[in-house]
Amino acid sequence: MSHLRVDLRQRAEELVALYPRPRSAMLPLLHLVQEQDGYVSPEGIDEVAELTGTTPADVRGTASFYDMFHLEPVGRYLVGVCTNIACLLAGGEELLAHAAGRLDCAVGSTTDDGLFTLEETECLADCGHAPCVTVNHRYVRTTTPEAFDAMIDEVRQGRRDREIPDHGTLVRVRRNGGLRVPDEVVVAERAAAKAARARRLEEAG
Amino acid sequence: MAVLDAPRIVTSRLAFEDSHTLARYLATGGYQALRKALSMHPEQVAAEVDQASLLGRGGAGFPAGRKWSMLRPSEVAYLVVNGDESEPATFKDHLLVEHDPHQLVEGVIIAAYALQVNRAFIYLRGEFALGLERVQTALNEAYDHGALGRDVFGSGFSLDVVVHPGAGAYICGEETALLEGLEGKRGFPRIKPPFFPAAQGLYGEPTVVNNVETMSNLPWIVLNGGAAFAALGAGRSTGTRLFALAGRVNRPGVYEVEMVKNTFRDLIYDPALGGGVPGDRPVKAFIPGGVSAPWFGPDQLDLPLGQDEVGAQGSMLGSGSVVVLDDTSCAVRAAWRITKFFSRESCGQCTPCREGSGWIERAMYRLEHGGGRVEDLDLLLDLCDNIAPGLTWPPQQTTICVLGSSIPSSVHAAIEMFKDEFLAHVESQGCPFD
Numbered sequence: 001m002s003h004l005r006v007d008l009r010q011r012a013e014e015l016v017a018l019y020p021r022p023r024s025a026m027l028p029l030l031h032l033v034q035e036q037d038g039y040v041s042p043e044g045i046d047e048v049a050e051l052t053g054t055t056p057a058d059v060r061g062t063a064s065f066y067d068m069f070h071l072e073p074v075g076r077y078l079v080g081v082c083t084n085i086a087c088l089l090a091g092g093e094e095l096l097a098h099a100a101g102r103l104d105c106a107v108g109s110t111t112d113d114g115l116f117t118l119e120e121t122e123c124l125a126d127c128g129h130a131p132c133v134t135v136n137h138r139y140v141r142t143t144t145p146e147a148f149d150a151m152i153d154e155v156r157q158g159r160r161d162r163e164i165p166d167h168g169t170l171v172r173v174r175r176n177g178g179l180r181v182p183d184e185v186v187v188a189e190r191a192a193a194k195a196a197r198a199r200r201l202e203e204a205g
Numbered sequence: 206m207a208v209l210d211a212p213r214i215v216t217s218r219l220a221f222e223d224s225h226t227l228a229r230y231l232a233t234g235g236y237q238a239l240r241k242a243l244s245m246h247p248e249q250v251a252a253e254v255d256q257a258s259l260l261g262r263g264g265a266g267f268p269a270g271r272k273w274s275m276l277r278p279s280e281v282a283y284l285v286v287n288g289d290e291s292e293p294a295t296f297k298d299h300l301l302v303e304h305d306p307h308q309l310v311e312g313v314i315i316a317a318y319a320l321q322v323n324r325a326f327i328y329l330r331g332e333f334a335l336g337l338e339r340v341q342t343a344l345n346e347a348y349d350h351g352a353l354g355r356d357v358f359g360s361g362f363s364l365d366v367v368v369h370p371g372a373g374a375y376i377c378g379e380e381t382a383l384l385e386g387l388e389g390k391r392g393f394p395r396i397k398p399p400f401f402p403a404a405q406g407l408y409g410e411p412t413v414v415n416n417v418e419t420m421s422n423l424p425w426i427v428l429n430g431g432a433a434f435a436a437l438g439a440g441r442s443t444g445t446r447l448f449a450l451a452g453r454v455n456r457p458g459v460y461e462v463e464m465v466k467n468t469f470r471d472l473i474y475d476p477a478l479g480g481g482v483p484g485d486r487p488v489k490a491f492i493p494g495g496v497s498a499p500w501f502g503p504d505q506l507d508l509p510l511g512q513d514e515v516g517a518q519g520s521m522l523g524s525g526s527v528v529v530l531d532d533t534s535c536a537v538r539a540a541w542r543i544t545k546f547f548s549r550e551s552c553g554q555c556t557p558c559r560e561g562s563g564w565i566e567r568a569m570y571r572l573e574h575g576g577g578r579v580e581d582l583d584l585l586l587d588l589c590d591n592i593a594p595g596l597t598w599p600p601q602q603t604t605i606c607v608l609g610s611s612i613p614s615s616v617h618a619a620i621e622m623f624k625d626e627f628l629a630h631v632e633s634q635g636c637p638f639d
Contacts, residue, residue, distance in 0.1 A: 026389030
């Protein structure tokens, strides 16, 4: 019995098939678990282990290395405020403190209603709009306390849900194509193309 | 005044609202370079890139053409694009990925053809949610357009490209750690030798790893020729380059300028670029190439934006990020925050990096927040020396990868340049800027 929903299980199997080795799908699969459960759940870990031919301990050990994977439930909206160098020079620490006050939760924790989790982040590569703020990894570009408050109100009312999906949903665009040709065929094609080029070169003198 | 007459090689479409769409890409000459490349021999394409003398735009600045030439002949080889842009204050690839994904995709196809590899992976940091969607959309469109998949544009060349999302780890920008991430493992940099993935990369097979901006230059190079690219810039630093300008400037942003022809002063002060420092305050220091680079002072503002020019002065152009500190910025706080970053991002494999970064961070923290001691300065320099013996440039390495040897850059530079400020922190038992 699959823990992943039918549609996500199908996507998971497609992901595994994309790579020469199943284990390579580890990070995309963990994102998929997070998309369904909002965090990397124990049941999801078991399923990723099965899909990648590894063990749950191995999956957990890998997931715990990466900041974006949450091994415990987080809020529906993950609010990240950067305080790294460019944001530090633009008041990132002050904005983070403001965010903690506005959301009434300590940095690294979740609001009582389970709606928001606040994180201090490292550089998110959007330093032209410092301090950088993201919600569920979408750049919201609210650089002032006022803009931050207005954004939080909109998110709370669900007015940004089209732009900001629930936590865990990373990529909403499905892959449409792919070679999916066995390596042997590709190798044979390459050899043939190489021979043809050599012939052309020879003919050209 | 800045010299701004060079062609825009990678940012030519950014003025368009729909710069990320296939329609706009085709309307502005998109995929013509690929058609031209496919009419050439793969070796000729590689020769053009070699002639362009295109230095890798990720941070190390290794010539792309030479990297390609090192690819070990093998039945199976891979091309991997490094889009894990995580060096603090570097945000140029972010722009290219979101706003011109087709240019990146076309560059990838051209490179794959030149290298004769049939599988490529674009590794993007997981935080680029929109970028991941934009690149996947571009790939979907490229498949439909016949530019990807079986028999690209009827040439007999086949290529499959997969977008791989990272999941939040600075270290995965290191190419061997990135390959580990792509193999579904923790991002632990691999022990060297082998030094280059071109010999032993993804799944142990020969692999070329190139940066997003490096790839994005390829369509222009193929269309205009390597010589035209090499004619821009000077010395080894050819073409244009994206500079991500941040910190205390009026107009932070990403600017494409010709290499070497402009100086840091141009970048920071030109009205079309950084537009100067807020309130016309003086520049106190600047970081010339990402937080792994040693800092420069105002007397180095007139240094040209060139790889060797900056290298000769004891720092690096690195990832193309320039961070400006003015006289209201606390050097101790800046260096502390950078060390905190390294401490959080150290993968933990090597003792000097794992322990050293945390130790330095704690000493810097107490200096900045009260509790600092005069002897902390010697302690800090000693710790730095243990991570990168001799504190030379380029640094000596005691760790598997260069994250370790990057840790001392900021702290060492800050102590050298602003010792009085450190002592003032001890004196006042806290930050005088607060």
